[in-house]
Amino acid sequence: MDDHPTTDAAASAPLSPYQGPPTSDPPAGRPSAAAQASAVDAGSAAGFQQQASPQQQSAPQPQNAAPPQVVIYNNNQVSGSPAVTVVVAQKSVFVALALTFFFGPLGMFYSTIMGAVIMLVVSVIVGALTLGFGLLVTWPVCMVWSAIAADRHNKMLVAGGAVTQSIHN
Numbered sequence: 001m002d003d004h005p006t007t008d009a010a011a012s013a014p015l016s017p018y019q020g021p022p023t024s025d026p027p028a029g030r031p032s033a034a035a036q037a038s039a040v041d042a043g044s045a046a047g048f049q050q051q052a053s054p055q056q057q058s059a060p061q062p063q064n065a066a067p068p069q070v071v072i073y074n075n076n077q078v079s080g081s082p083a084v085t086v087v088v089a090q091k092s093v094f095v096a097l098a099l100t101f102f103f104g105p106l107g108m109f110y111s112t113i114m115g116a117v118i119m120l121v122v123s124v125i126v127g128a129l130t131l132g133f134g135l136l137v138t139w140p141v142c143m144v145w146s147a148i149a150a151d152r153h154n155k156m157l158v159a160g161g162a163v164t165q166s167i168h169n
Helices: 008-012 033-045 093-110 113-129 135-158
Strands: 083-085 164-166
Touching (some): 093 113
Antiparallel strands (some): 083 164
């Protein structure tokens, strides 16, 4: 009655990624997958190919049949440690000046984070002590610092200061 006997150990064993689900008996009137594979091997070993005519094509699969599982493993391994170059965009000096003109020390975050924090603290202290008149001095200082930081960033990129690192697996 059962062409493929199964044991309890085989039925309860977990599946590995290379092993499919347990096979069941083929429907009546259809050969098993192993029989189909051996027939294909025998046909190709005999040196001839058969083309299925429209009358020989198999019946369509039932609507509720599950699609076949396809597992693809990518085992491309690279020997050595390839270098990865991270591309960093240049910063516009004009944008740096425009942002600091309109937003003061907050606009400096575009070109220099540490400079923005320093000038934000200095501007708050000077602005509080001078009732805001000190910002007439700190605001232009922020603009100059931001333009110099953006230009320095661009020169570093052109000089080859881009981040390069090795990937180690």
